[in-house]
Amino acid sequence: MAHTGYPKGQARREEILTAAVRAFANAGYSGASILEIAAACNITRAGLMHHFRSKEELLIAVLERRESLDREVFRTHDSRRPDGLGVLRGMVALARHNETVPGLVQLYVVVSAESTSPDHPAHDYMHENYRRVRSGIAWALRGAQRAGILAPGIDPALGAVRLLALEEGLQRQWLDDPDGISLAGTLEATVSEMLTVPLWSADEG
Amino acid sequence: MAHTGYPKGQARREEILTAAVRAFANAGYSGASILEIAAACNITRAGLMHHFRSKEELLIAVLERRESLDREVFRTHDSRRPDGLGVLRGMVALARHNETVPGLVQLYVVVSAESTSPDHPAHDYMHENYRRVRSGIAWALRGAQRAGILAPGIDPALGAVRLLALEEGLQRQWLDDPDGISLAGTLEATVSEMLTVPLWSADEG
Numbered sequence: 311m312a313h314t315g316y317p318k319g320q321a322r323r324e325e326i327l328t329a330a331v332r333a334f335a336n337a338g339y340s341g342a343s344i345l346e347i348a349a350a351c352n353i354t355r356a357g358l359m360h361h362f363r364s365k366e367e368l369l370i371a372v373l374e375r376r377e378s379l380d381r382e383v384f385r386t387h388d389s390r391r392p393d394g395l396g397v398l399r400g401m402v403a404l405a406r407h408n409e410t411v412p413g414l415v416q417l418y419v420v421v422s423a424e425s426t427s428p429d430h431p432a433h434d435y436m437h438e439n440y441r442r443v444r445s446g447i448a449w450a451l452r453g454a455q456r457a458g459i460l461a462p463g464i465d466p467a468l469g470a471v472r473l474l475a476l477e478e479g480l481q482r483q484w485l486d487d488p489d490g491i492s493l494a495g496t497l498e499a500t501v502s503e504m505l506t507v508p509l510w511s512a513d514e515g
Numbered sequence: 516m517a518h519t520g521y522p523k524g525q526a527r528r529e530e531i532l533t534a535a536v537r538a539f540a541n542a543g544y545s546g547a548s549i550l551e552i553a554a555a556c557n558i559t560r561a562g563l564m565h566h567f568r569s570k571e572e573l574l575i576a577v578l579e580r581r582e583s584l585d586r587e588v589f590r591t592h593d594s595r596r597p598d599g600l601g602v603l604r605g606m607v608a609l610a611r612h613n614e615t616v617p618g619l620v621q622l623y624v625v626v627s628a629e630s631t632s633p634d635h636p637a638h639d640y641m642h643e644n645y646r647r648v649r650s651g652i653a654w655a656l657r658g659a660q661r662a663g664i665l666a667p668g669i670d671p672a673l674g675a676v677r678l679l680a681l682e683e684g685l686q687r688q689w690l691d692d693p694d695g696i697s698l699a700g701t702l703e704a705t706v707s708e709m710l711t712v713p714l715w716s717a718d719e720g
Binding site: 485 | 540541542543641649673676679680681682684688691692704
């Protein structure tokens, strides 16, 4: 039973996560209803609670899922390259990937905004997320500077604040006008302007 | 009665709007409760409904109030200057002003994110807002280009997308870390880099 039950439980868990992404993206954490998420999976509230003990636990699971998907995209580039090009390419690749998953982008935009309230369950998660992402970009820009490929006059710490702000602001505009706004293209153009070498080698991109 | 009642009604209306800004900023449109907003003003739900017939009407009134406050700040600069400097200065002045009203910034960030859902009551308002602000910035950058003060290689339409994205992304990071992130300073540095002349004359700023 335990053996055959495991994949079935996993499949159900996946189904709940997928429904939760949609619900949190559309109504936010406070507006989403556990009952509706359960109904979308044809299970009861108690059935859902068997997999996720609270709405809060479900939200954190959704955010962690999104983060691990992001990491997979990121890892297709060598993010440890000391010249920072791997991280910068990873950022652009992630933006390209995001253009294929508008529901996840909307989830991120909505939960990120909501979590500005100190009592939101994702407040600490998002605070840590901002700190981590910003310091990763700053690390890459410092590496580019040491490698002599960062455009003159760019401060790595400030450049990281700007790149992250641009990326997130673009997500909102792109959700509003996906045909008029290029999420990945605009980010790529900006990253490219910060470098004195092409972002991609001839065999990449 | 009507004569003396008017200022009193106005004061009550203001009080409700102030409480609503706080509620929408903290819990979003879906999470905020009319009952709690009324309670914060020491009135009943029916008393609040006398001034705003629905939660939706209250949200739109709050957004319009924010917009008219923004316009006042903007108007301290000559936004019709054909070289676009008035609009660009206005943007920076607005960011400076925003640093003094975190509750309004949070309201904007939260409602803007929530309204990515097509059935959100502010969906159309925000869509129009993005269109209007972006075309205003593009108009200013085209003016700067014609006046010969735009840095070479900047496309006005794309520059507008980027500046707006940067401004909004910065708001979120600033709410997360108001001491570490300079909202106005970062925007001002970016705008200045887009110009071949100083953003401010010697007697301004």
